[in-house]
Amino acid sequence: MAAEEFVMQVWRGDAAGGAFKEYRVPAGEGMVVLDVIHAIQARHASDLAVRWNCKAGKCGSCSAEINGKPRLMCMTRMNSLDTSEPITVAPMKTFPLIRDLVTDVSFNFEMAKRVPAFKPRPKEADGTYRMQQEDIDRVQEFHKCIECFLCQNVCHVIRDHDENKRYFAGPRLFVRYAALEMHPLDTNDRRELLKERMGLGFCNITKCCTEVCPEHIHITDNAIIPLKERVVDEFYDPLARLVRKITGKKS
Amino acid sequence: MATDGKYESHEYDVIVIGAGGAGLRAAIEASAQGAKTALICKSLLGKAHTVMAEGGIAAAMGNIYPEDNWKVHFRDTMRGGKLLNNWRMAQIHAQEAPARVLELEEWGALFDRTKDGRILQRDFGGHRYARLAHVGDRTGLEMIRTLQQHAVHKGIDVFMECTIARLLKDGDKVCGAFGYWRESGRFIAFRSKAVVLATGGVGKAWKITSNSWEYTGDGIAMAMDAGADLIDMEMVQFHPTGMVWPPSVRGILVTEGVRGDGGTLKNSEDKRFMFNYIPEFFRAETAETEKEADAWYEDKKNRRTPDLLPRDEVARAINAEVKAGRGTAHGGVFLDIASRRSADYIQKRLPSMYHQFKELAGVDITKEAMEVGPTCHYIMGGVRVDGDTTATTVPGLFAAGEVAAGLHGANRLGGNSLSDLLVFGRRAGHHAAEYAKKLTGRAAVGEDQIAAVSQELLAPFHGEGGENPYSIHMELQDCMQSLVGIIRTESELKKALGEIDRFKERTKRIAVEGNRQYNPGWHLALDLRTMLAISEACTRSALERKESRGGHTRDDYPKTDPNLGKVNVVIRKRNGELTLSQEARPEMPDDLKQLLEEQK
Numbered sequence: 001m002a003a004e005e006f007v008m009q010v011w012r013g014d015a016a017g018g019a020f021k022e023y024r025v026p027a028g029e030g031m032v033v034l035d036v037i038h039a040i041q042a043r044h045a046s047d048l049a050v051r052w053n054c055k056a057g058k059c060g061s062c063s064a065e066i067n068g069k070p071r072l073m074c075m076t077r078m079n080s081l082d083t084s085e086p087i088t089v090a091p092m093k094t095f096p097l098i099r100d101l102v103t104d105v106s107f108n109f110e111m112a113k114r115v116p117a118f119k120p121r122p123k124e125a126d127g128t129y130r131m132q133q134e135d136i137d138r139v140q141e142f143h144k145c146i147e148c149f150l151c152q153n154v155c156h157v158i159r160d161h162d163e164n165k166r167y168f169a170g171p172r173l174f175v176r177y178a179a180l181e182m183h184p185l186d187t188n189d190r191r192e193l194l195k196e197r198m199g200l201g202f203c204n205i206t207k208c209c210t211e212v213c214p215e216h217i218h219i220t221d222n223a224i225i226p227l228k229e230r231v232v233d234e235f236y237d238p239l240a241r242l243v244r245k246i247t248g249k250k251s
Numbered sequence: 252m253a254t255d256g257k258y259e260s261h262e263y264d265v266i267v268i269g270a271g272g273a274g275l276r277a278a279i280e281a282s283a284q285g286a287k288t289a290l291i292c293k294s295l296l297g298k299a300h301t302v303m304a305e306g307g308i309a310a311a312m313g314n315i316y317p318e319d320n321w322k323v324h325f326r327d328t329m330r331g332g333k334l335l336n337n338w339r340m341a342q343i344h345a346q347e348a349p350a351r352v353l354e355l356e357e358w359g360a361l362f363d364r365t366k367d368g369r370i371l372q373r374d375f376g377g378h379r380y381a382r383l384a385h386v387g388d389r390t391g392l393e394m395i396r397t398l399q400q401h402a403v404h405k406g407i408d409v410f411m412e413c414t415i416a417r418l419l420k421d422g423d424k425v426c427g428a429f430g431y432w433r434e435s436g437r438f439i440a441f442r443s444k445a446v447v448l449a450t451g452g453v454g455k456a457w458k459i460t461s462n463s464w465e466y467t468g469d470g471i472a473m474a475m476d477a478g479a480d481l482i483d484m485e486m487v488q489f490h491p492t493g494m495v496w497p498p499s500v501r502g503i504l505v506t507e508g509v510r511g512d513g514g515t516l517k518n519s520e521d522k523r524f525m526f527n528y529i530p531e532f533f534r535a536e537t538a539e540t541e542k543e544a545d546a547w548y549e550d551k552k553n554r555r556t557p558d559l560l561p562r563d564e565v566a567r568a569i570n571a572e573v574k575a576g577r578g579t580a581h582g583g584v585f586l587d588i589a590s591r592r593s594a595d596y597i598q599k600r601l602p603s604m605y606h607q608f609k610e611l612a613g614v615d616i617t618k619e620a621m622e623v624g625p626t627c628h629y630i631m632g633g634v635r636v637d638g639d640t641t642a643t644t645v646p647g648l649f650a651a652g653e654v655a656a657g658l659h660g661a662n663r664l665g666g667n668s669l670s671d672l673l674v675f676g677r678r679a680g681h682h683a684a685e686y687a688k689k690l691t692g693r694a695a696v697g698e699d700q701i702a703a704v705s706q707e708l709l710a711p712f713h714g715e716g717g718e719n720p721y722s723i724h725m726e727l728q729d730c731m732q733s734l735v736g737i738i739r740t741e742s743e744l745k746k747a748l749g750e751i752d753r754f755k756e757r758t759k760r761i762a763v764e765g766n767r768q769y770n771p772g773w774h775l776a777l778d779l780r781t782m783l784a785i786s787e788a789c790t791r792s793a794l795e796r797k798e799s800r801g802g803h804t805r806d807d808y809p810k811t812d813p814n815l816g817k818v819n820v821v822i823r824k825r826n827g828e829l830t831l832s833q834e835a836r837p838e839m840p841d842d843l844k845q846l847l848e849e850q851k
Contacts, residue, residue, distance in 0.1 A: 014768065030497020030612070042721035046772025047765030051295070053463040056503045056607055058392065059298045075610050098434055099769040109296065109403075109411075117404040118359035129356055130368035136361045140386065143361060143393055147297055183359065 003027045006036050006078060007086040010048065014099045021045075022086060027078070033089060034062050034073035037101070049100035057214060060148030064101050065090045070150045070212045092153040107165055108149050111173045116193065120185040135184045142179035142223060144215040147172065151209035151219055157202045168199035171209035171219050178223035181230065191234045200227055258429070258438035258701065263289045263408075264687040265680070266428060266443040268415045268470060271299035272391075272672030273652025273679070274449030275398035276351075278407050280680025281447070286687050288680075289441065290402065291410040293433070293465050297399045300451055300463060301672065304391025305506035305603065307373055307383025308355075308673070309666030310348035314369045316551060319380040321345040322846050328667060329847060330532070331377040331561045332631070332660020333801040334816055335483065338839045339638030340658040344667070344674050351673035352384045360397040362386055374511040377561040377664040379536075380551060388506045388601045394669055413439060415469070416777065417704040418446060418477040418648065419696050425477060425647035426694030429704050433774065436767020438705060442696055444687035447679045448474060448634065448643075448650040449672075453789075456782045457627035457736070458728035461493055461504040467778035468785030470654040474634045475784065475824045479643040482656045482819040483632030484785075485792035486802045488663055489737050491516075491565035493626025495583035500611045502626040505586065505604060507665040509621075510558045512600050513548060514588035516569070517620065518577035524584075525557035528568035533560055563662040563801050566625040570737050573624065583624035589617055625737055629668065631659040631802055632792065635821070641679040647686065651679035661801020711776040712767075716760025720776040723761070727754050727782060735790050740806040744794045751787050758783065788829065792820045795831050 450470025454462025544556035
């Protein structure tokens, strides 16, 4: 065990303002950042606001910026950080601050309401659906999303330009659109919406979202780029569009 | 601090408290019945405990073994529950689960597939056939996301990060609920014709637990306060396989799917010790040799491996091995799939287990064995409900999921929880809406009720004595872990009751710092009250049941008593005092009795 105690600078404050405050807690084997935050609550600051649930990387509640990097607090082990220096923990920057490490992530839930619903094709005669595993593999990758919103947090389209939130769904929602568009049973078409209202074109493929995804979803390569291709095929390839209109196929 | 007594008001036909699988399914159904419905949850939508469920949804679809059907599932559930189950619930559950799984698929869920394109089913403890519809080892995530998205598209009003603290009553009927927004600390009142409780369990009262901060027994305590009966409160499930090392992750769940997919338990002498712990009750259906056990995975004509005995049996066996000095250095046993299945197979079937051990413990489960031990996981007891309607004993109050009792009897089988949420969540929503439709007139909510609860909620800000809610919580967890754990005895249970009384006194002296805005110290101070109430109910029930059965093992009464199998321990709160009684369970009809015999 290297360090005997951990020194952590945690952002304290609300929308009106705040500052980093330093805390020291005894080090324990295998501790993650969230353990240190809990120890601070128990010993020094019972009102330190933080969201968390599963503590196992499955619920996506405890997103924060640790030493400036967007990560899940429950999956960041202290021994993966340089603990000779104080560790900084700050709230996600892209969302309005509520208090301490808790931000207002309602933007994501509002955008989710605007996604046109799943609309399945009719069932087989026996009342079930048949699908092959290889036809659902790529969609299952998207369904791994735990809605931690770290991808939304790092996306510079909204991180640096709050006003874009009105026209831009963001990587998490693009993953959701991709999951629906590539779902073998779905019959809805969301391409025009993606192009006109959800700002798919704003993404210039810097892959920041992919880098921070704790589920290692290939957000840019497997979701956003194929969506862009589908939009291009639909709206900028007149021949292909005509063929599809006649055959009624969705690509 | 906002002025005491001020609150915002909302009016609905049905409110659903809790937004895990049961709450979401209930809200969807109530709304589909035309009821104006609200869904209220302590966390953000989609973060409830259902999201952590790993292994799958038990449903006798017969996709792998056509000989599977509801009758076999019914029998497995009853035997897994040591026959203490509400047989009507076990019957409905087994009959309706397949339709509820197919419905999820219709709403967009994508389960792993068989070669012929149907829903793949996996082996699990206590299930005779491969029965669990699943998505790798993240089935709960698929289920909650599917339900969440479906609910959102149905336009159900969702109140997130809103904690309900009290049910409101008009005479003997429930007519709403009162609580606070976590974000602002401001109060909120719901006037409602019917209320569905779907608040989950109380695992956070134990130290080693797979449960998150939310599982503080709110719903069970609110129902008890409102006059509802509780049953089987002594029946707590310790899941046999939680992580044990490093200390910071102790208790985090390791899915039973590891054993379902071929993993075996071994002690420090490299022995598969489960063969030494086959109880008489399951002897006829359990393999006696390693060869037979391994053959069972491929061919169900062989008997089931003892690694997949029901959870209560496996948890006790691990406990005994460790006590006998055959545990690992960190007080667990080994769970080995690395030497039995290929790395590819493990990564495909158990991706989140692979990830979890790699990131949190530095263990590569495709190369090394895991260290595991029992972790508090689930409470079979809870609010007494009618098997068909989920109605509690209080008019207007319904309950579904872990908060309700009956389906699982003395021990729940893995995979039967997700199916429980779907089957009885839907029934709760349906019957709550029906009840609301029949109700005429507007309920009268007494301002005195609201004034009283408001005052109680703000008390921790005015406390004198400087008690810290985190310290009391940690001591409660130690108490429940060591005195009301897997193995119980009268002297320890009595000692626990004394400690719980002292914790209750100390909570009156809690003084929280800060203000009402997103204040976890305040929230914990309030959650402690419900945890203490339910810890007491559990401990007193455990004293009352002088036998060992399922999740309740008494060192001083090690045998199962057939007479006690005929009763439930019932708890009621009357005039502020808990009363306990043993009440006869309804007689099982002959056709169901016959099923238990026939399907051997």
